Amino acid sequence: GENVEQHPSTLSVQEGDSAVIKCTYSDSASNYFPWYKQELGKRPQLIIDIRSNVGEKKDQRIAVTLNKTAKHFSLHITETQPEDSAVYFCAAKRDNDMRFGAGTRLTVKP
Amino acid sequence: DTGVSQDPRHKITKRGQNVTFRCDPISEHNRLYWYRQTLGQGPEFLTYFQNEAQLEKSRLLSDRFSAERPKGSFSTLEIQRTEQGDSAMYLCASSPPFGVWTDTQYFGPGTRLTVL
Numbered sequence: 505g506e507n508v509e510q511h512p513s514t515l516s517v518q519e520g521d522s523a524v525i526k527c528t529y530s531d532s533a534s535n536y537f538p539w540y541k542q543e544l545g546k547r548p549q550l551i552i553d554i555r556s557n558v559g560e561k562k563d564q565r566i567a568v569t570l571n572k573t574a575k576h577f578s579l580h581i582t583e584t585q586p587e588d589s590a591v592y593f594c595a596a597k598r599d600n601d602m603r604f605g606a607g608t609r610l611t612v613k614p
Numbered sequence: 615d616t617g618v619s620q621d622p623r624h625k626i627t628k629r630g631q632n633v634t635f636r637c638d639p640i641s642e643h644n645r646l647y648w649y650r651q652t653l654g655q656g657p658e659f660l661t662y663f664q665n666e667a668q669l670e671k672s673r674l675l676s677d678r679f680s681a682e683r684p685k686g687s688f689s690t691l692e693i694q695r696t697e698q699g700d701s702a703m704y705l706c707a708s709s710p711p712f713g714v715w716t717d718t719q720y721f722g723p724g725t726r727l728t729v730l
Contacts, residue, residue: 510656536717547618547705547721548657555717593656597717600645600670604656 506531508596510605517584518613525608527594528576534596537570537577542607543590551592552579584612616640618722620706626728627696634692635725639708646689647719648681649705650674657705657721663689696729703727 507530517523529537535556540548554561554568554577561568565584570577581588589612594605619638627633639646644665649657660679662670665686675681678696683689693700703726707719 508656538718540721547723550718550720553718595656600647600662600664602647602659602719604658607654607656 506534506596506598506601506603508594508603508605510594510608512608513606514609514611516611516613519584519586521584523579523581523584523588523610523612525579525592525594525610526576527578527596527605528574529596529603530575531596531598532572532575534598536597536602537568538595538597538602539566539568539579540593540595540604541590542593548593581610584610586612586614588612618706618708618720620704620722620725622725623723624726624728626730628730629696629698631696632692632694633696633727634690635704635727637689637691637706637708637722639687639689639706640710640720642710643708643720644686644711645709646683647707647709648689648691649707651703651705651724652701660691693727696727698729701727701729 510527538553541551542548565582567580591607621636646663648660651657661681663683678694681691703724705724706722710716
């Protein structure tokens with residue numbers, strides 16, 4: 505089955521800096537890659553996603569890149585703000601099977 | 615709030631008791647998923663419904679776990695003879711019918727289960 509690895513497990517940046525979180529997946533048939541943000545005690549919220557026929561997608565300060573050959577994808581957050589502090593999860597989906605990474609705890613220091 | 619809802623939000627039970635959780639998906643979403651999330655981990659897939667049919671079950675889902683979606687709307691997840699290892703957040707998610715751009719899963723707030 506699919507295996508998703510996520511790095512780093514914790515990330516601390518200064519407000520205004522960029523943050524990058526990386527994930528790798530094992531199943532080449534996975535074709536949908538969402539990123540979720542989860543604040544303490546709250547539900548995971550989709551922040552951006554990308555499909556396997558696209559290499560890059562951007563939404564304001566957030567971007568995702570996908571390298572299908574290498575089977576890795578990354579989340580980029582620019583101009584970080586304290587409210588970006590949360591746990592971020594990547595996932596890879598094939599059919600109805602979605603597997604999540606273990607999460608990255610991002611702390612943005614003011 | 616027209617999002618996915620779950621009830622109860624918190625459940626504390628004693629080992630050996632049975633518990634049941636409910637999930638109400640977004641209206642018109644015919645696909646429904648249950649996940650379990652433990653501290654410091656991502657959600658782990660448990661089971662998937664398309665309408666009322668349970669189409670997939672994870673090997674993580676022991677025979678003490680059963681899920682239903684009798685009318686293709688809300689779903690219930692029951693855990694029998696709870697064990698301390700069942701303590702976790704149980705998340706429900708739903709997706710619209712198959713079509714273009716329908717991979718997105720929308721999560722509910724979860725039910726936090728504590729087994730004493």
